[in-house]
C-alpha cells in the first residue's frame with residue numbers, strides 16, 4: 093500500500109440551512125467534512141489542528157486500528173482531547189476492510205457537524221465481487237440542529253431530560269425541499285439511463301435510525317460496515333447511526349419523463365419525542381426534461397416519491413436484518429470463532445439516578461435519566477484509559493471490575509424490578525490476548541423497550557443470533573448461524589430483544605463499546621474492554637506517539 097496524507101484544520105464556519113445562518117465546527121470549512129479515500133492496505137496519516145474554542149478528538153469509525161489503538165480517537169478512552177491551538181497526527185493502516193466507513197468527532201456532541209466519509213477501495217487490481225459500477229457516490233444521512241448542540245447536551249446532562257429534537261434530517265448536509273425555506277438546499281444525484289451506481293450510505297445522525305429509499309428504483313445491498321455481504325434486493329434500507337451500507341442502484345434503461353425523490357425518515361422504537369419529518373433528495377436523469385428546478389417542484393413532470401415503512405415498522409426491520417449474510421467465499425471467508433473461551437451477558441437499557449439537589453429533573457418521580465450496561469452507567473475519566481493502562485497508572489482512573497452476570501434464564505423484558513437505580517463507575521472488562529468471545533446483549537424494558545445500535549471499537553464481530561423477548565441460554569445457541577453470519581462493527585440490539593455476537597480479542601488496547609444514539613451514550617450506555625498484550629513482539633501495543641495530547 094501507499095501512504096495518504098490529509099490535513100484537517102478544525103475551524104468555525106457559517107452555514108445557512110432552513111434560512112438561518114449558524115456558526116458550526118467544521119474540518120477545513122467544509123460541511124459535511126472532506127472524504128478520505130484509501131485502498132485496502134494503505135496507510136492514512138491525518139494531521140488534525142484545532143483552531144476552535146472546543147476540545148476535539150476525531151474517530152475513524154470502524155477502522156480496526158490493528159496495533160494502532162492510540163489513533164482510535166474516543167476522548168478519555170484512547171486519548172486526551174486536542175486542545176485549542178494544539179495538533180495531533182492520526183496514523184493508521186487499513187487492514188482487511190473494503191467498502192465505506194466514516195470519521196466523526198468523538199467528544200461531547202460535536203459529531204453533529206464534524207463528520208465525513210471514509211472510502212476504502214479494494215487493493216489495486218482486485219475487482220469488486222459484483223459488476224464494476226459506472227460511478228460511486230457517498231450519501232451521508234445526518235441531522236441539522238438550529239440550537240447549539242453543545243448547549244442541548246449540557247442541559248440534558250444536568251437535568252437528565254430528553255434532549256431537544258433536531259430540526260431536519262439531511263442528505264449530504266442538505267435538508268431538501270420538504271422543509272420550509274430549503275428547496276435550494278436539495279441533494280441531486282444526476283444519473284444517466286442504463287447504468288449502475290454504487291451508493292455509499294452512511295448514517296451519521298446523532299439519535300435516529302433511518303429508513304432510506306429511492307422512488308421506483310430497487311437497491312441491491314452488497315457491503316455493510318466495509319465488509320462484503322451476499323447481495324440482495326430491497327426497496328428500502330434501514331440503517332442505524334454508526335452503520336454504513338453500500339448499495340447498487342440500476343437506472344432505468346431509457347430517459348424517463350419523470351423526477352424521482354430519494355428520502356429518509358426515522359425508524360422509532362419507543363421514544364417520547366423525535367423528529368418525524370422526511371429529508372428528500374432528487375434522482376435527476378440528465379435529460380433536460382427531468383431537471384428539478386432550483387426553486388422547487390417542476391409541476392409539468394410527474395414526481396415520484398418513495399413509500400417508506402411506518403415509523404415503528406419493526407417487522408420490516410427484522411426482515412431486512414435477517415437477509416444480511418457474509419459473502420463467505422474462499423476469497424472472502426467468514427472466520428467465525430467456532431470455539432469460545434469466554435461467554436458474556438450484558439443487559440442494555442435505560443434506568444434512573446437520583447436528581448442533584450436544587451435541580452428539576454425530567455425522569456420518573458423527579459429522577460434523572462441514566463443508561464447502563466449490566467446496570468452500570470459508565471463515567472468518563474478525566475485522563476485517558478489507554479495511557480493510564482500503558483504506563484501502569486490505573487489507580488484512581490478505572491477499575492477492572494465490570495460486572496459479570498451469570499448466564500441463566502431471567503425475565504428482562506417483563507415487569508420492571510423494584511430498584512431501577514443504577515450505579516456509576518469507570519469499570520473495564522479485561523481480556524487476555526486472543527480470547528474468543530461470545531457476547532449476548534439483552535435490551536431491558538425497565539423504562540420502556542428501545543433499540544440500541546451498539547458499536548464496538550477496534551474489532552469487527554459476527555452477528556450469530558438475534559431474537560425478540562428474553563434470551564434463553566438453553567435453547568437459543570443451537571440456532572446460531574456459525575457459517576455465514578454478517579460481520580460488522582455496529583449492531584442493533586432490537587427493542588425488547590437480544591443479539592449474540594462473536595469476536596476474537598486479537599488487538600491489544602482499550603476499546604470503547606457504546607450505543608451510537610448519542611443521547612444514550614451521554615447517559616452512560618457505554619463500557620470499555622481492555623485487551624492485554626500477547627507474548628510475541630507483534631502482539632503488543634507499541635508506545636504512544638510523541639505528540640499524543642495531554643489532559
Ligand code: C2O
Pocket residue numbers: 151153166196198334547549604606608
Ligand atoms: Cu462512531 Cu465510538 O463511535
